[in-house]
Amino acid sequence: MYGWWGRVLYVDLTTKRVKEVVLDEKYYVEYIGGRGLAVRLLWDLNPPGVDPLSPYNHLVIAAGPLSALPLPSSGKLVVASKSPLTCGYGDGNIGTMASYHLRRTGYDAVVITGALKRPGYLYIEDNKVEFQDAEDLWGRSALEAEDGLMCIHGKNAGYLVIGPAGENLVRYATIVSQRGRSGGRPGIGAVMGSKKLKAIVVKGTREPTIANKEEFRKVSEEAYRKVLASDAYNFWIRQGTMATIVWSQQNSCLPTMNFREGVWEYYESISGDLMEKLKVERRGCPYCNMQCGNVVLDFSIEKSELDYENVAMLGSNILLSDLRRVAEVNRIADELGIDTISLGNVLGFHMEASERKLVDERVEWGDFREVKRLAVETAYRRGVGAFLAEGVMRMARSLGKEAEEFAIHVKGLEVSAYDCHSAPAMALAYGTSPIGAHHKDAWIISYEVRTDRLGYTREKAERLVFLQDVRGGMFESLTTCRLPWVEVGLDLEYYPKLLSAVTGTTWTLDSIRVVANRIYTLIRAYWIREYRDWSRELDYPPIRWFKQPLTKGPYAGVKLDFEKFNKMLDWYYEMRGWDSRGVPRLETLRKLNLEFTAPVLQEIVGLE
Numbered sequence: 001m002y003g004w005w006g007r008v009l010y011v012d013l014t015t016k017r018v019k020e021v022v023l024d025e026k027y028y029v030e031y032i033g034g035r036g037l038a039v040r041l042l043w044d045l046n047p048p049g050v051d052p053l054s055p056y057n058h059l060v061i062a063a064g065p066l067s068a069l070p071l072p073s074s075g076k077l078v079v080a081s082k083s084p085l086t087c088g089y090g091d092g093n094i095g096t097m098a099s100y101h102l103r104r105t106g107y108d109a110v111v112i113t114g115a116l117k118r119p120g121y122l123y124i125e126d127n128k129v130e131f132q133d134a135e136d137l138w139g140r141s142a143l144e145a146e147d148g149l150m151c152i153h154g155k156n157a158g159y160l161v162i163g164p165a166g167e168n169l170v171r172y173a174t175i176v177s178q179r180g181r182s183g184g185r186p187g188i189g190a191v192m193g194s195k196k197l198k199a200i201v202v203k204g205t206r207e208p209t210i211a212n213k214e215e216f217r218k219v220s221e222e223a224y225r226k227v228l229a230s231d232a233y234n235f236w237i238r239q240g241t242m243a244t245i246v247w248s249q250q251n252s253c254l255p256t257m258n259f260r261e262g263v264w265e266y267y268e269s270i271s272g273d274l275m276e277k278l279k280v281e282r283r284g285c286p287y288c289n290m291q292c293g294n295v296v297l298d299f300s301i302e303k304s305e306l307d308y309e310n311v312a313m314l315g316s317n318i319l320l321s322d323l324r325r326v327a328e329v330n331r332i333a334d335e336l337g338i339d340t341i342s343l344g345n346v347l348g349f350h351m352e353a354s355e356r357k358l359v360d361e362r363v364e365w366g367d368f369r370e371v372k373r374l375a376v377e378t379a380y381r382r383g384v385g386a387f388l389a390e391g392v393m394r395m396a397r398s399l400g401k402e403a404e405e406f407a408i409h410v411k412g413l414e415v416s417a418y419d420c421h422s423a424p425a426m427a428l429a430y431g432t433s434p435i436g437a438h439h440k441d442a443w444i445i446s447y448e449v450r451t452d453r454l455g456y457t458r459e460k461a462e463r464l465v466f467l468q469d470v471r472g473g474m475f476e477s478l479t480t481c482r483l484p485w486v487e488v489g490l491d492l493e494y495y496p497k498l499l500s501a502v503t504g505t506t507w508t509l510d511s512i513r514v515v516a517n518r519i520y521t522l523i524r525a526y527w528i529r530e531y532r533d534w535s536r537e538l539d540y541p542p543i544r545w546f547k548q549p550l551t552k553g554p555y556a557g558v559k560l561d562f563e564k565f566n567k568m569l570d571w572y573y574e575m576r577g578w579d580s581r582g583v584p585r586l587e588t589l590r591k592l593n594l595e596f597t598a599p600v601l602q603e604i605v606g607l608e
């Protein structure tokens, strides 16, 4: 096989046993890698109903056949597990040198199960695995831990670490790498913490195989040149995703006051233009020639890496003005290893609960000192932090019905930074995202703004399926960054061409979409297996967007229409080959070679 190694490394932390497993070629042809490989491994290996924070849950770190090869923005890897936040399938991608090194170990993925008795870290160098002590790193911030490990293993290695939030099982703790690149929003950092695994250090020295090197070089060089020649390139390099603050304000989707509104009068205090003035450095992922990690000096004159999502969620959503303050909270969250999107939601929810006197504590909107205090308390589960560490869904359930009406999440994962009162397709994207509400799988709001903003149409459902297939299916399994396509218009056809050159087999966008459809359907089967009492209500966006209209901005008075939303959801199910409950049909499972899930689904919900 070219492109893949055909081998996965299994590590059992309880027994400290390691084994190498050769996977059948069909795993790669049917799932490609990254997310695809991860969900298949989790389906096969995780006991149904496993407690996500128990030793029996598996953590998968997976690369794809294009990861960390010299082609645009390829330095990503996927971290996946059963989520402690949603109790369904959870994953995230991270742009990191760990991707480069994982690809060069000779393994396509590392699967970790069991738990250590005392804090430790894994050191993987090619096919050599060492279990190292991490007592002195436990309790340290993610940045300190990475620095400490780098002193031992040097700069020529990849580092995946957790902070105190992961150690203390905060349900939305992330895995952090390279001082602020983090991933695994649905609590994948807490899964590492539950295994007493502070870090994974990986060093690889083997060259991944490429079937047609000359063709690969030609296509890749051309793709790099196209990125540089794009009209959008110069502005992207200046602002990256931070330009979206102004765009969201103009289009009334900037999350404001716990997603109450889509505009904020002080949006300029957190804008991309202001960020440019504070910028001191640009960072990015390996092999990327459009690096978008904008580093600014925060309120304490420390470096903080910003993007749109963290600034909107820790800025407008909690009414925290002044970009340097927002940057400071962002930096603290990175040090603690806590997801900034969920943190912004949790704080917004808590502030609203306080305003409505549903909690004893009084927390004012935009109170910088309180926000910092609460972030730290959360990471250590101290005082009210133990409540905040549970995430919005559980917080709301414990406060009762009134609170559930302003709890902004889908399936337990807090919504990322687009208000959807006036964006029905983006609401559907959040509802049907395979990890709970996240924009990664379909940023359809830009299409919606350009076309039929308030329409509930079949075309939008169709576009959503396409975007999910490309973003959540193709890019997450290859595993490369979607932004060259999204932001500077790199033609999608480059990716099947590159995959064909690397693997030596012919791939087209259509054949990749078949894999994507399989991945989405298997992830859905996984959720149903874990939830058992599945219903279509689980695919609904937050109630607030249906019940409480916007009061400000160009769409004042607008809210989502329940009947029309349901119609779009029906179209979506039909296009995926799922029934009206959102359960894959037997015929769909057969068509996608997923018959092995049928007996389980049949027993739990019955198949149509």
Ligand code: SF4
Pocket: 073, 074, 075, 095, 283, 284, 285, 288, 289, 290, 291, 292, 293, 481, 482, 483, 484
């Ligand atoms: S565009 Fe940004 S996120 Fe994507 S690979 Fe480059 S630096 Fe990483």
